[in-house]
Amino acid sequence: xxxxxxxxxxxxxxxxxxxxxxxxxxxxxxxxxxxxxxxxxxxxxxxxxxxxxxxxxxxxxxxxxxxxxxxxxxxxxxxxxxxxxxxxxxxxxxxxxxxxxxxxxxxxxxxxxxxxxxxxxxxxxxxxxxxxxxxxxxxxxxxxxxxxxxxxxxxxxxxxxxxxxxxxxxxxxxxxxxxxxxxxxxxxxxxxxxxxxxxxxxxxxxxxxxxxxxxxxxxxxxxxxxxxxxxxxxxxxxxxxxxxxxxxxxxxxxxxxxxxxxxxxxx
Amino acid sequence: xxxxxxxxxxxxxxxxxxxxxxxxxxxxxxxxxxxxxxxxxxxxxxxxxxxxxxxxxxxxxxxxxxxxxxxxxxxxxxxxxxxxxxxxxxxxxxxxxxxxxxxxxxxxxxxxxxxxxxxxxxxxxxxxxxxxxxxxxxxxxxxxxxxxxxxxxxxxxxxxxxxxxxxxxxxxxxxxxxxxxxxxxxxxxxxxxxxxxxxxxxxxxxxxxxxxxxxxxxxxxxxxxxxxxxxxxxxxxxxxxxxxxxxxxxxxxxxxxxxxxxxxxxx
DNA sequence: CATTATCTGTTCGGTATCACACATTATCCT
DNA sequence: AGGATAATGTGTGATACCGAACAGATAATG
Numbered sequence: 001x002x003x004x005x006x007x008x009x010x011x012x013x014x015x016x017x018x019x020x021x022x023x024x025x026x027x028x029x030x031x032x033x034x035x036x037x038x039x040x041x042x043x044x045x046x047x048x049x050x051x052x053x054x055x056x057x058x059x060x061x062x063x064x065x066x067x068x069x070x071x072x073x074x075x076x077x078x079x080x081x082x083x084x085x086x087x088x089x090x091x092x093x094x095x096x097x098x099x100x101x102x103x104x105x106x107x108x109x110x111x112x113x114x115x116x117x118x119x120x121x122x123x124x125x126x127x128x129x130x131x132x133x134x135x136x137x138x139x140x141x142x143x144x145x146x147x148x149x150x151x152x153x154x155x156x157x158x159x160x161x162x163x164x165x166x167x168x169x170x171x172x173x174x175x176x177x178x179x180x181x182x183x184x185x186x187x188x189x190x191x192x193x194x195x196x197x198x199x200x201x202x203x204x205x206x207x208x209x210x211x212x213x214x215x216x217x218x219x220x221x222x223x224x225x226x227x228x229x230x231x232x233x234x235x236x237x238x239x240x241x242x243x244x245x246x247x248x249x250x251x252x253x254x255x256x257x258x259x260x261x262x263x264x265x266x267x
Numbered sequence: 268x269x270x271x272x273x274x275x276x277x278x279x280x281x282x283x284x285x286x287x288x289x290x291x292x293x294x295x296x297x298x299x300x301x302x303x304x305x306x307x308x309x310x311x312x313x314x315x316x317x318x319x320x321x322x323x324x325x326x327x328x329x330x331x332x333x334x335x336x337x338x339x340x341x342x343x344x345x346x347x348x349x350x351x352x353x354x355x356x357x358x359x360x361x362x363x364x365x366x367x368x369x370x371x372x373x374x375x376x377x378x379x380x381x382x383x384x385x386x387x388x389x390x391x392x393x394x395x396x397x398x399x400x401x402x403x404x405x406x407x408x409x410x411x412x413x414x415x416x417x418x419x420x421x422x423x424x425x426x427x428x429x430x431x432x433x434x435x436x437x438x439x440x441x442x443x444x445x446x447x448x449x450x451x452x453x454x455x456x457x458x459x460x461x462x463x464x465x466x467x468x469x470x471x472x473x474x475x476x477x478x479x480x481x482x483x484x485x486x487x488x489x490x491x492x493x494x495x496x497x498x499x500x501x502x503x504x505x506x507x508x509x510x511x512x513x514x515x516x517x518x519x520x521x522x523x524x525x526x527x528x529x530x531x532x533x534x
Numbered sequence: 535c536a537t538t539a540t541c542t543g544t545t546c547g548g549t550a551t552c553a554c555a556c557a558t559t560a561t562c563c564t
Numbered sequence: 565a566g567g568a569t570a571a572t573g574t575g576t577g578a579t580a581c582c583g584a585a586c587a588g589a590t591a592a593t594g
Binding site for chain 2: 145
């Protein structure tokens with residue numbers, strides 16, 4: 001037996017009404033996501049929709065000259081593979097696992113079968129997509145106007161929000177590539193945060209000591225996006241936290257989450 | 268000379284199969300769009316979906332300190348009001364008419380009635396939304412990595428693509444606010460372009476003299492987005508002619524189809 | 535333990551952009 | 565026509581970030 005999180009630990013899956021969830025559930029396969037895994041490349045067809053439970057995936061754009069920038073970060077509040085239901089089939093970015101963990105995935109045809117019933121799943125995912133859009137747009141604004149230090153704060157907060165932990169595993173080099181800045185810039189900014197007692201870092205391990213301190217330094221972009229997620233996906237506050245022991249993916253005891261069986265779509 | 272364009276001059280409406288178009292058509296009201304008009308503010312409910320025929324609308328994000336940045340530009344290839352069918356109802360940005368002209372608009376309930384038939388309109392608009400997402404993401408990347416000069420080229424090309432004309436009406440100050448940079452920066456960059464014989468500008472009037480010259484200077488972002496639009500929204504079913512009374516209008520400049528960005532580089 | 539690889543700290547010069555101030559010119563208005 | 569307004573041009577210094585090179589420190593490995 002391996003300790004694998006429940007699908008319901010993904011907030012989108014958790015927000016589905018039980019009838020829809022139970023139709024989907026048999027087709028959800030757990031997938032172990034390792035740091036560095038690539039879910040899709042630019043222009044490459046994706047065959048699954050992924051629902052992270054405790055991993056983090058970066059949406060990265062690479063440029064010809066080798067530069068790159070992250071435009072979104074996706075954890076258990078969301079899903080990877082929106083292009084499948086948006087209709088494009090591929091995207092111009094790449095999806096890179098940035099923090100190890102698990103996700104549940106479902107094959108496109110099975111997923112689309114449910115999506116095309118045009119019920120809660122559709123409404124939920126479109127709302128989620130709009131939240132993702134807000135995140136990407138705000139990233140654009142932030143890239144233009146805010147300092148590396150502020151963006152580092154934003155990035156750290158986004159990560160700990162999704163990990164539900166105050167400890168991160170990532171090197172300064174990695175952060176730099178995500179933000180699209182130099183590694184030295186991160187060294188300097190992170191040094192200041194450490195000196196201020198807000199974080200503690202050590203060779204790829206970052207511990208956030210003072211969350212509110214980070215929030216005091218971060219630019220408005222962080223809260224704009226967070227508020228928009230909360231507005232669009234109010235159920236994302238529902239933390240059905242505890243893992244369940246789960247062996248294999250066949251017969252999973254359908255966890256009823258009382259009080260959350262409503263659709264998020266209150267259009 | 269002051270003919271009101273046909274709704275079919277909007278490429279989304281034009282791409283609808285005639286049965287759907289005819290259901291929609293009675294509800295389409297022409298709207299005159301003047302420069303500076305605001306279609307919605309952040310958090311403000313929108314009651315129409317707008318389909319531009321010959322105007323340009325900017326999707327702008329403002330910040331507390333007064334700064335702003337454009338994350339997308341929308342012309343007759345698209346629509347304003349995706350939040351209505353995405354389900355959010357409001358957005359975090361504002362929509363500002365940036366070049367005067369006409370649009371057809373339709374009230375939300377009537378629009379949603381058609382959208383909820385889950386037919387061509389839904390699929391078309393979701394694909395369009397994905398293209399819009401690509402534009403916003405690439406804007407984020409561009410803001411991070413490219414110079415003011417390159418971004419100016421991108422912005423000019425985006426505009427003339429949507430105006431189907433090589434003459435623009437916008438001041439350097441306006442462009443600066445769109446790109447989120449200083450006006451002096453635009454003065455300098457535009458001066459270089461003029462000196463190179465690529466454009467000619469004069470107190471709010473810009474004429475593009477050498478389109479391919481601009482394309483040679485622009486960063487890759489422009490073509491990444493353009494290719495993605497062409498891929499997702501081929502000028503399809505009702506290409507020029509049939510239902511369009513104003514077939515004399517030029518289409519977007521020649522479509523390019525080089526591959527999507529190579530996947531070399533950091534991460 | 536020694537070696538290697540990885541991660542972090544620091545420096546230095548170069549450059550793009552910024553912030554501000556002000557001059558100049560074209561267009562608009564009465 | 566003449567004055568007001570809007571748009572553009574220029575200059576000066578400050579600063580944030582870049583590019584590259586290198587040094588020290590810690591973990592990983594054999």
